[in-house]
Amino acid sequence: xxxxSQKPSRDICxxxxxxxxxxxxxxxxxMMFWYRQQPGQSLTLIATANQGSEATYESGFVIDKFPxxxxxxxxxxxxxxxxSPEDSSIYLCSVATGSTDTQYFxxxxxxxxx
Amino acid sequence: GENVEQHPSxxxxxEGDSAVIKCTYSDSASNYxxxxxxxxxxxxxxxxxxxxxxxxxxxxxxxxxxxxTAKHFxxxxxxxxxxxxxxxxxxxNAGGTSYGKLTFGQGTILTVxx
Numbered sequence: 001x002x003x004x005s006q007k008p009s010r011d012i013c014x015x016x017x018x019x020x021x022x023x024x025x026x027x028x029x030x031m032m033f034w035y036r037q038q039p040g041q042s043l044t045l046i047a048t049a050n051q052g053s054e055a056t057y058e059s060g061f062v063i064d065k066f067p068x069x070x071x072x073x074x075x076x077x078x079x080x081x082x083x084s085p086e087d088s089s090i091y092l093c094s095v096a097t098g099s100t101d102t103q104y105f106x107x108x109x110x111x112x113x114x
Numbered sequence: 115g116e117n118v119e120q121h122p123s124x125x126x127x128x129e130g131d132s133a134v135i136k137c138t139y140s141d142s143a144s145n146y147x148x149x150x151x152x153x154x155x156x157x158x159x160x161x162x163x164x165x166x167x168x169x170x171x172x173x174x175x176x177x178x179x180x181x182x183t184a185k186h187f188x189x190x191x192x193x194x195x196x197x198x199x200x201x202x203x204x205x206x207n208a209g210g211t212s213y214g215k216l217t218f219g220q221g222t223i224l225t226v227x228x
Contacts, residue, residue: 031214042203043158043218059115092157101146101207101214105157 002027002095004106012112013083020079021109023093028073031096033103034066038089049076049093083113116141118206120219127194128227135222137204138186146207147187148216149178153200161202162189194226 003026013019023032032049047055047068055068070076080087090110094103117140127133139147148163164171164178164187171178175194180187191198202222208215 033214033216042221045215045217048215096214101216102148102160102163103214103216104160105150107157 001104002029002097004093004095004104006093006106006109008109009107010110010112012114014114015084017083018079018081019083019111020077021091021093021111023076023078023106025074025095027097029095029097030073031101032070032076033094033096034068034076034078035092035094035105036089037092037108043092046078046091049078080111083111085113087111088113116144116206116208116215116217118204118217118219120204120222122222123220124223124225126225126227129194129196131194133189133191133194133198133224133226135189135202135204135224136186137188137206137219138184139206139217140185141206141208142185144206144208147178147180148205149176149189150203150205150218151200152203152221158203191224194224196226196228199224199226 005024007022034046035043037043045058046061047057049055049068049070051070067079090108092108093106096103120137145166150158151161152158162176162178164180175192177190204219205216
């Protein structure tokens with residue numbers, strides 16, 4: 001499976017600021033996704049990152065709050081904008097390769113908002 | 115959209131016993147059902163998956179069964195070991211045009227006592 005890295009691995013941020021999380025894959029992948037995992041909870045899909053076009057957001061998530069870029073087939077960013085303590089979560093990217101929908105996850109970014 | 119229910123939320127077993135985790139899904143178009151294991155502070159790792167064209171799949175001590183008619187699938191772990199202790203998530207893909215999207219169950223905390 002592809003090797004997936006995320007930066008930063010963790011961060012502590014102040015309320016009202018923004019943080020951009022990077023997801024890098026060592027090979028070209030078909031699909032990239034961003035998930036949120038709140039403390040002690042399951043994984044919730046934020047959006048599908050589309051290469052060369054706007055991301056597809058799930059219900060409850062909007063582009064103004066979570067802008068996403070995917071300039072090529074190996075890289076994507078998720079920005080958490082105008083943060084509040086409720087945004088404290090682990091943010092994970094995942095990728096699917098080839099023609100299957102089997103997903104593999106990055107190591108996650110642990111975000112704490114004060 | 116897809117809804118995935120997972121039970122039990124916690125499961126405690128003695129080493130060597132079997133563990134069974136059950137999930138139900140709502141979208142009859144779903145055709146891919148992965149299971150992930152997440153250890154504390156780690157990323158979710160795919161441990162086994164099943165597609166709708168088979169009813170059972172085994173990989174050493176773990177197996178997954180699928181009942182499409184009843185829309186439920188289960189994870190079976192035999193001869194449990196302390197290192198099996200983790201949170202387990204089931205998931206189901208979205209059918210139709212929402213290719214690749216996964217909806218996750220709420221998770222099961224499995225504790226294996228030596």
